[in-house]
Amino acid sequence: MASKLLRNSLSGTCRCLFALSAREVSSTASSLSADDLSSVHRGTAFENRAMMMLRYLSMSLTRIGGRSDGGIDLQGWWWLPAPPPTSHSIDPEQADLVTDNTGIHRRRIRVLAQCKAERKKLGPNYVREMEGVLYRHLHLLPSHEQDTKTLPTVALLVSESEFTKATVLCALSSPLPFFLLHLPRPSSETSKVAIEDDTNSTDGFASAIWNPALGGQKGILGGEIDLRWELSQDPTIPRRPSLWFHSTRLESWVPLSER
Numbered sequence: 001m002a003s004k005l006l007r008n009s010l011s012g013t014c015r016c017l018f019a020l021s022a023r024e025v026s027s028t029a030s031s032l033s034a035d036d037l038s039s040v041h042r043g044t045a046f047e048n049r050a051m052m053m054l055r056y057l058s059m060s061l062t063r064i065g066g067r068s069d070g071g072i073d074l075q076g077w078w079w080l081p082a083p084p085p086t087s088h089s090i091d092p093e094q095a096d097l098v099t100d101n102t103g104i105h106r107r108r109i110r111v112l113a114q115c116k117a118e119r120k121k122l123g124p125n126y127v128r129e130m131e132g133v134l135y136r137h138l139h140l141l142p143s144h145e146q147d148t149k150t151l152p153t154v155a156l157l158v159s160e161s162e163f164t165k166a167t168v169l170c171a172l173s174s175p176l177p178f179f180l181l182h183l184p185r186p187s188s189e190t191s192k193v194a195i196e197d198d199t200n201s202t203d204g205f206a207s208a209i210w211n212p213a214l215g216g217q218k219g220i221l222g223g224e225i226d227l228r229w230e231l232s233q234d235p236t237i238p239r240r241p242s243l244w245f246h247s248t249r250l251e252s253w254v255p256l257s258e259r
Helices: 022-029 034-055 125-139 143-148 165-172 187-197
Strands: 004-009 059-063 074-081 105-116 153-159 178-182 205-210 225-229 241-245
Touching: 034 059, 034 074, 034 105, 034 153, 034 178, 059 105, 074 153, 074 241, 105 125, 125 153, 125 165, 125 178, 165 178, 165 205
Parallel strands: 105 153, 153 178
Antiparallel strands: 004 205, 059 074, 074 105, 178 205, 225 241
């Protein structure tokens, strides 16, 4: 099957990768209860953590959350090797390629992402919601963004909790390019949630799943890129996902203008 389902330990994940700034806290504290503020803090921290994880996959994303965000938490670009000129998935006249420091010609793929820092497993309704977000984006772009309408676009759903089997099946069967990423909480927090909810903890594990419309032979990536988890003999080094192109590991890279 063209979809990629890969699991491995993330036990070395740093517990304090990100924190909500004092300015962000003070700007919302006056209008939010303690529980609401805690939820905002957790959601923002998770979005930042997701951005860092995805940066290693050559994505340059920014947070755009707000009332007018259109259901999108993160958006930006995914910088991947360009497919052969004969591929159906790219128009040489609109390729807009850039060359990385290893000489590989990369193209940009638009990414629209939602980040869900919830306790319970994510159901298929979140996939359907993201499909709607992507559909609106593709068909209702503002006039000043029409030049990017022809660029490939991926729907990305990042969750702090696991995905249900129905959610995975829904994403795999979607005609839209879909990428699911499970990024669990650090160990101490995950254990606490497991005790409260009386569920099996997924502490130390993560999964990444993309559907045929994204990673398949006829998908955006043309079946030429794999997602793998890097292993290290040093237990202090966190394990991270990496991309492989033609059996060679791709270095994490984005243009200087996107850093």
